[in-house]
Amino acid sequence: MSEEVRIPMRLPRKRRADRTGCPDDIGSQEQAEGSKRTRRRAGRARSHRRASRKARRRLVDFPRRGRRGWRRWTPSWKLTSGLFLLCAGALTGLFVAVYTQVEIPDPHDSARRQATVYYWADGSRMVSVGDVNRQDVKLSEVPEFVQHAVIAAENADFYRDAGVSVTGIGRAAVNIVKGEETQGGSTITQQYVKNTYLSQDQTVQRKIKELFLSLKVSNQRPKAEILEGYLNTSWFGRDAYGIQAASYAYYGIPAKDLNPSQGALLAAVLKGAESFDPSLSPENHERAEDRWSWILDRQVDTGSMSAEERAKYTEFPEPKLPVKPTSQAGQIGYLVDIANKYLKSRGITGKDLAGGGYTVHTTFEKDKVLALTKAVEQVRAERLDPTKRPDDEHVQVGAASIRPKDGAIVAVHGGTDAIEHFTNNADTSGVPAASAFKPFVYAAALEKDLEGSERSAEGTDRDPLKPAPISAPMASMNLHSALVASDHTPFVEIGRKVGLTKVREVAVASGLREDSMAKLEPTFSIGTSTPSAVRLASAYTTFVNQGRATEPYSVSKVERNGVAVDGLGRPKPRRAMSSEAASIVGAALRQVSGSAVGPLKDQPTAPSWAGKTGPNDRMNSAWFIGATPDLSTSVAMFRTKPDVPQLLPMQGVGGPDSERGSALPPLIWKAYNEAVAPPKPYPADGPRNRP
Incomplete structure (x- = not known):
């Protein structure tokens, strides 16, 4: 039986579309849309290529193309590394160029080194320092x-x-x-x-x-x-x-x-x-x-x-x-030492000074330096005899004289000779102040009493010449009398009640150095601290400056190679205590002065204040500080031996009538003041109004 062969027939295009369920015109639209998309993509690609070619033509792509927001401002790693290499190369080239051009100069010629010259306050030459050692x-x-x-x-x-x-x-x-x-x-x-x-x-x-x-x-x-x-x-x-x-x-x-x-x-x-x-x-x-x-x-x-x-x-x-050079013999070496310390405190180093070329104008007055030295030598010759009295051996004297109105150091006595005795007795700590410290305890007590009460900025109605009993809680105390009599007990008690921190604050505000203050224990109030003669003379100016203190200075002007050195302006006064407290303490000190040195020659109403150690002190030092509106001068006497670390006792110094040497510093002070600054009587309205 023959089978019939069936050949599928190709349907027309329209019929195929019908079989899929899509009209033919829709397919044509899709095809057209696809072509448009393709063309757009191609256009964008061409634009991107053009942009890329343009970007490649920019030397530095910054801000960056094709980036948005913060990325646009963030440099690429290529840009960063390129800049780094460029800078490194430039610096290397510069370094090599400079290194190649630098020539090693000739060494300094030490023979051309200039000396540093110091001048007295009147402008005359004091000493030249600067030979190269x-x-x-x-x-x-x-x-x-x-x-x-x-x-x-x-x-x-x-x-x-x-x-x-x-x-x-x-x-x-x-x-x-x-x-x-x-x-x-x-x-x-x-x-x-x-x-x-x-x-x-x-x-x-x-x-x-x-x-x-x-x-x-x-x-x-x-x-x-x-x-x-x-x-x-x-x-x-x-x-x-x-x-x-x-x-x-x-x-x-x-x-x-x-x-x-x-x-x-x-x-x-x-x-x-x-x-x-x-x-x-x-x-x-x-x-x-x-x-x-x-x-x-x-x-x-x-x-x-x-x-x-x-x-x-x-x-x-x-x-x-x-060892100091012979050009600094006598007091000159001590004066240079004090001037140099002041310069170093203002930023000039010892190495700078050794480099030379400085012109240093000091505040030291030649006539006063000579008068102070003469006064010390005179009292030593009259009252000390080491050949007959062993207790008079190893006695040292340090003294300083300061102008209260501005704090200028006008004279010092640092020892017998700067090239023999190297320590500057006028500017060294280590000698207890003893009763000479008590005025600051008195001032602290007055400041404590006056806290919260109305006070005058520059004066007071209280009579500064009358003793000032301390009010509650210290009503039974009379520091005025205790100060004159050198009685320790009231000061120990008052220091405890006022607070030893308060006492220290008043002392430091007046000009004593913090590092010279002793430990805060009961004996602090009776002078276990060890300020220098310069600092005590300066601090006592507070009692004649209505409670204002000025930092002591020893240099008025400095030049180097003809150019003024900055940073050496005069210190400005500051408030250390109330004017009322300063006047009351000053009145008590004036009475101490009268009992210690008596009236100065031809000046029966000498306006002087003083702090002194007395027979009740059991310390190894003797002090006298006398301040007037013209000069504040401190004199310290003590005994020291190079191979003995502590001070030697003052018992027997100057003989039995010298009160363990405490009678001698007032004599030095008196001889000096008679020679250089005979004080004048106060006007009738009292010391507080004197300029």
Whole structure:
């Protein structure tokens, strides 16, 4: 049976569309839409390609094309890395260019170094200081352990570094911008370059120049030559430049004879002689001893000294006392010392002064300095006899005279001779004030009483010449009489009731230094604190200045190489206590003055105030401070011996009628005032209105 073959027939297009259920015109629309989409995509692609080609033509794609929002303003990693490489390359090129052009200059010519000249208040020349104390030595003449001590203390990586410390320079630059000190961080090479080729100016420009010179010197000079130069140019204090001069200044021997312990101390003072010369103060001694020990330990850590060798050096190598040049004999050395301390308190370092070129105009009046010295010598000659009375041996006198209206120090007596007795007795602490401190207790009690009551800013209706009994809770006390009689008990009691903190605040506000204050215990009120003669004379001006205090100063003007040095303006007065309290205490002190020195010659109504130690004091000092509107002068007498750390007793000094020496300072004060400032009687309206 034959099967019939069926051949499917191709339907017309329209019929096929009908079989799918979609009209033919809809398919045509879809096809048209697809073509449009294709064309749009192609157009966008062409636009993107054009934008890409245009973007490629931009030197820097920023803000970034094809990004939106914050991404548009975020640089690409290519841009960031490119800018970094560009800056690094530019800086490297600049560094190489500057380094290539920098030439190592000739070393400083020490012969051209200028002296520092000090002048009296009247403008006449007092003294010139500034000869260079330096003697170069070969590195072979410096013991290796001294070299190791210096390297361990200053730059342990000296033989391995490139001559600079970038972090140290950066830290110094930041400190300069902040107006702070720029200490630390420099390598030995940098310090040598600064000492030898550059100035000591603390500026960014000088630091940058130091950087390039240090790199060049380190590359062109052997390390041994650099170390030798550093040791010969460094400042060790005591007017000593270089290790040889320092060795003589501190130990009286050449550098080749130094031992490791002495070498460690000299390495310690390189950090700053003002802070580490152990002879200058107890605080300096403590710092120097700590750093000396650390340097020895540091040498063990760096491998330049064995632990066994280190164990040999347990006793601190005490240096000899400093010696002043003969040009500073007599009182001149003490005057220079006080002027320099004032300059250092205003930011001029000892190294700056040693660099020379300064003109220093002081407040010291020559006639008053001579008169004060004459008064001291006169009383010593008349009342002390060490050859016959052993108790008169080792007696020291310190004195200072200050102008109350502005705080100028016009005269001091620092000791017998600045080149023989090195401690400045006028400006040193360590001598208890005893009863001379009581006026500040009295003033604190009055201030406490006056708190909450109405007071006058510049005056009071109370008669300042009459004793002032203390009101409740101290009504039974009469500090006026106790002050005149040198009675301790009321002051101990009143100090407890007022509060010793309050007493200290009044004393410090008046001008005594915080670091001279004793511990706050019952005896504090009767003078266990140890202010200097300069500070007590200054603090007593408060009682003649209606309660205002002025910081003492000794320099009126400074120039360096003809240019005025800033920051040396006169101190401004400040309120230390009420004018009422100052007048009342001043009245009591005037009575003390009359009982102590009697009327001055030809001045039966001498307007003087005084604080003095008396027979009731059991301390190792004798004081007299007399203040008038013209001058405030303090005189201290005490006994000290170089090999004895504490003061010697004053018992027997000046004979049995001297009240353990307390009768002698008033005699010095009286002789001085008769010579330089015979005071005038007060006007009828009383001392509080006197200018």
